[in-house]
Amino acid sequence: MKNIKSSKILIIDFGSQYTQLIARRVRELNVYCEIYAWDVAAEKIREFNAQAIILSGGPESVHADNAPTLNPIVLELDVPVLGICYGMQLLAQHYGGAVDSSDKKEFGYASVELPGPSHLFEQVYPNKSQLDVWMSHGDKVIEMPADFECTAITSTSPFAAMQHKSKPIYALQFHPEVEHTIDGRDILSQFVHHISDCEQLWKTDNIIDTHVVEIHEKVGSDTVLLGLSGGVDSSVVAALMHKAIGKQLVCVFVDTGLLRYQEGDQVMATMADKMDIHVIRVNARQRFYDALAGVDDPEAKRKIIGEIFIRVFEEEANKLEQVKWLAQGTIYPDVIESAGSDTGKAHVIKSHHNVGGLPDDLALELIEPLRDLFKDEVRKLGVELGLAPEMVYRHPFPGPGLGVRILGEVKEQYADILARADHIFIEELRRHNLYDKTSQAFAVFLPVKSVGVVGDARRYEYVIALRAVETIDFMTARWAHLPHDFIGLVSSRIINEIDQVSRVVYDVSSKPPATIEWE
Structure with a gap:
């Protein structure tokens, strides 16, 4: 080869x-x-x-x-x-x-x-x-x-x-x-x-074949552990590692209770059932909700979510025997941004990469099969490896999940409301062929109540904000000019289908001065 x-x-x-x-x-x-x-x-x-x-x-x-x-x-x-x-x-x-x-x-x-x-x-x-x-x-x-x-x-x-x-x-x-x-x-x-007379060797099928050989040679008969988040990078790593070493790969999926609507079930259906990858699902929802009780500072929430994720992952890893390798979904932009003025090959993992970074004391050797790839290349690999395009080409989702899209304190009730509202928004974007025309779209939960009228009854419930942006590099972004009728449809569905919501607003802030995420 x-x-x-x-x-x-x-x-x-x-x-x-x-x-x-x-x-x-x-x-x-x-x-x-x-x-x-x-x-x-x-x-x-x-x-x-x-x-x-x-x-x-x-x-x-x-x-x-x-x-x-x-x-x-x-x-x-x-x-x-x-x-x-x-x-x-x-x-x-x-x-x-x-x-x-x-x-x-x-x-x-x-x-x-x-x-x-x-x-x-x-x-x-x-x-x-x-x-x-x-x-x-x-x-x-x-x-x-x-x-x-x-x-x-x-x-x-x-x-x-x-x-x-x-x-x-x-x-x-x-x-x-x-x-x-x-x-x-x-x-x-x-x-x-x-x-320059360069040969066209950098192709998706060649990349997969080369990585499969390299992974197999490096790992041998050892067991590899992977923290599966359900995001694009970790999912593609799982698919690639599985192709290379099969059941020697063990994935730990931590259900934080702060994921997209029914995402835990979707991860298991795709990875465990369809692709036959060994996935250990850990239901840690209550543990995260308990730790976040009373906390409303965004940075504090991020740190708590990252810390709990690390501890849960560590506990599951310690239950396994003969694990020698830790696989991570580091991609080339992570390497570049972490390397300072060197060549872009410094072996540094950004702290946000796995919701706060995995523990250093796991005593495992690191394997990062995607570290030479850009995001668009990772997505192409994912499709070639059998992952559904609608999953591989999903919009970015923050490491702390819905924890930073719930303003103020995080509660299980809030997370449930937000996940359902977000699902309705994304579902309609796909149905109206608008999803791929926006770079990132999501719902935000506002912990304030507003008066509404449903039928002949007064409703005093929460507010959901819709956010959609268009951008090339995510350094700057303009708010997406979605059709008014479409926004009205989404608003109507959210209010009619979720009793705890009485009002929906649309964010028309660009970056700068606003950020894309609210927290």
Whole structure:
């Protein structure tokens, strides 16, 4: 079996909000890549042995004090290089060009003209000599290096793209990785597949086959323990581990009483019954409710939920014999964010990953089969492994569950009301083909009562808030403009079907200034 990472690209991150998007686009082109911070040691870059290097954008000016700089090793390796935005400015500066602040900054759509042939634009030129692209820069190249030639211009940027006259070094002022750049995929494909000559080995079936072999070789005949939450990452880990080692995998599913509507039964039906995975279900609902009694501070609730989860999991783990491995659903963004300025391979688990982190004293070796994958890749693996698409492509759900969607104190009655209301909302979103058009949607329980009238009777009950947002990166989000008739239908169903609710409201706050979750 050919190594799926033998053909690979290195992305040097200069702080752009789009860096992970560049990596995802390269992966979508079936080529493996990793992200290293701009200040990583030169030897690390050399050891990665990339077939090509992409320099990301960044928020700084190349002239600013302590601005990120270009490591000379990047150009000494004699591999193709593509600089994007800040990356272009660094290349221009390195080779003797000039970069200065632009009088007219470009943020958003721009029209780029291609004055002539360029190896980088071979898939779009000459069929197109004008491209719709996405710009996001304040500085620009005002004087091109002597060894370069201009390959694109805009009305405000005389050098919107350039290429070295004799070396495979290319640079773009615009962002080919964002969807708004219409031909961005073709431009990246030209660089990745043709200029860099990368093989398309990073495919879902190859990834699964490779991981199955690696897991089997690493684990041998040992038993592996997995904390199954019902979320996408842990479910995909369970399916992948089961394919590799079968009954050697033991999953512990902790029913916190703070899950989605009937989620505990759904997890058991999918994992235990349909896929024949060994799952131990622990009903700890009352334990969580007792510990949360009287607590209304959001951070305190998170810590309590995380602590109880750890203790329950630990108790179940100690009942098992001959367990040597602990499997976790760490994914590549977790690794990147936890690694600081190193290569993105630091072995650090974010505290929120498993509802507060699993205990360090379990004395188990860690196995993380998804740590090289982005979320969209994890989902593709899940479907390929037999998990239902509607489960794999569900909206994000917080680790502490409904505990942070119940404002104030958490009570069993509140959790039951909220789970049912949330279920109605999601059910109608799916029924009206709106679920996949929103990035995240959920209900929130408000611990205040409001007067309502049902029939001839007065009802004084609780309030449910509906929240739905649209976003690409979850760093910013706008409230989803769902049809008024649809919101009215959901409100009517919730009030008619749940006696303890007398009023439904819709959250029209965007992020910022609001957050997506309420707590």
